[in-house]
Amino acid sequence: MGNVDNFSIHKLFGVAMERTAAEIWTECLCLIQQRVTPQSFTTWFKPVEAVKLEGRQLTIQVPSQFFYEWIDQHYRSVIEGALSECLGDGARVQYAVVVSDKHDPLQPPPPRAVPRPASTNGLLSEQYTFANFVEGSSNQFAKAAAIAVSEAPGTTAFNPLVIYAGAGLGKTHLIQAIGNHAIAIGSVRRVCYVSSEKFTLEFINSIQQNRTTEFSANYRNVDLLLVDDIQFFSNKERTLEEFFHTFNTLYHSGKQIVLTCDRPPRELHGMEDRLISRFHWGLTVDIQVPDYETRLAILHKKADQNGLDLPEEIFEFIATHVTTNIRELEGSLIKLLAYSSLTKTEITLDAAKRVLRDICVPKKLNTTIEDVQRIVAQKFGIPEDMMRAKSRKKEIALARQVAMYLAKMHTNSSLKTIGLHFGGRDHSTVIHAINLVEKLRKKDEGFRQTIDDIAQKIRLPTP
Ligand code: ADP
Numbered sequence: 001m002g003n004v005d006n007f008s009i010h011k012l013f014g015v016a017m018e019r020t021a022a023e024i025w026t027e028c029l030c031l032i033q034q035r036v037t038p039q040s041f042t043t044w045f046k047p048v049e050a051v052k053l054e055g056r057q058l059t060i061q062v063p064s065q066f067f068y069e070w071i072d073q074h075y076r077s078v079i080e081g082a083l084s085e086c087l088g089d090g091a092r093v094q095y096a097v098v099v100s101d102k103h104d105p106l107q108p109p110p111p112r113a114v115p116r117p118a119s120t121n122g123l124l125s126e127q128y129t130f131a132n133f134v135e136g137s138s139n140q141f142a143k144a145a146a147i148a149v150s151e152a153p154g155t156t157a158f159n160p161l162v163i164y165a166g167a168g169l170g171k172t173h174l175i176q177a178i179g180n181h182a183i184a185i186g187s188v189r190r191v192c193y194v195s196s197e198k199f200t201l202e203f204i205n206s207i208q209q210n211r212t213t214e215f216s217a218n219y220r221n222v223d224l225l226l227v228d229d230i231q232f233f234s235n236k237e238r239t240l241e242e243f244f245h246t247f248n249t250l251y252h253s254g255k256q257i258v259l260t261c262d263r264p265p266r267e268l269h270g271m272e273d274r275l276i277s278r279f280h281w282g283l284t285v286d287i288q289v290p291d292y293e294t295r296l297a298i299l300h301k302k303a304d305q306n307g308l309d310l311p312e313e314i315f316e317f318i319a320t321h322v323t324t325n326i327r328e329l330e331g332s333l334i335k336l337l338a339y340s341s342l343t344k345t346e347i348t349l350d351a352a353k354r355v356l357r358d359i360c361v362p363k364k365l366n367t368t369i370e371d372v373q374r375i376v377a378q379k380f381g382i383p384e385d386m387m388r389a390k391s392r393k394k395e396i397a398l399a400r401q402v403a404m405y406l407a408k409m410h411t412n413s414s415l416k417t418i419g420l421h422f423g424g425r426d427h428s429t430v431i432h433a434i435n436l437v438e439k440l441r442k443k444d445e446g447f448r449q450t451i452d453d454i455a456q457k458i459r460l461p462t463p
């Protein structure tokens, strides 16, 4: 069989004979590459090496715990599918987590030759920690990536890490948490947090004072550079030039860079493409508007932190009406706190409504859950008692969810009460309904119009 190559022998017998782990993995990669996006392939498969092959079990080596969790959760079936094609049915993947470059984030950092406390130029605010950052589906990925880079700065594939989101959604909190955590666990020696405005001002000053060398050295001599709100760099040509060189220097010496932005980097104007393309070398993640459940959780957390004990209805009331900005959620609580300490009174739902009247949609007095159910049932063309029935039919379930959402918006009822009026359902079912309707409303213009029409009808005085 001298002229038959190894590969065809293996094919012939349908088993892996002397093929090495690396060869199998290379074959798998060819298959995987056709099945995932190019970005996923670069991020999650390029850094992976195969280390061991035992029977039909291939062990692959990944660079961090986070990496392992992510790849296992999202790509296990893709990997095992490819493996089965190469090794036969029942092939399995195993992982070895090896952090080789700097240190294992799960282990304490190695002792340093010259022990020095970590230092930061630029101020990090202590309250911005990962522990204080409430996690929800809107920010889960961004938070996980942030934790990963702060534990192993410069050694993950997430360099630079770019976090983008609208105003008040937690960019500054998250980027500062990276710095705080990195200092706390000692994964870096020098951290620098700076807003792009401050960077610009300092740079201009340094030009005027003939101290640009000092300026450059200052920013190029850190292990972790955190730059907040890079959109303000737009059209600042000389500053951008300086930033470009800072970026290159740090990147090429394996230092971690984290940036935040109020829009996806590709939508930045007034910056050269060569810079914008660098932002995509690592990982770009966004933070979405939080869903209802997350808003409630954030309110509870902030109230706890401020020693503010409020009736549940008030949390629900705020979470229902402040929907797109976490800073405003917080603002509402602070207003209540101020009110109660000034008047030395307990905060009731009615008082909260008066204090927060600017956040409410105008509503008709005394709307009942039954009113809402009747109007929604009419609009969807289903019998009203279906609102309380157990039916899981799609149209009926949706009508019911819409009615739960509108009941929360237009009556004073608590989640619990609303649940009871819908055939004795649990309050978490109502939360789920609100999350779902908010999501559909955002996605589907026609749906939004329908909901607004019904809301209009609920607000209208009955003749
Ligand atoms: P941005 O920089 O995106 O405008 P910030 O980071 O300043 O937003 O966040 C606004 C406020 O909301 C801050 O007080 C922050 O602590 C808070 N915040 C944002 N996201 C969360 C979250 N997931 N959990 C707890 N607080 C949050």
Ligand code: MG
Pocket: 171, 172, 173, 228, 229
């Ligand atoms: Mg900010």
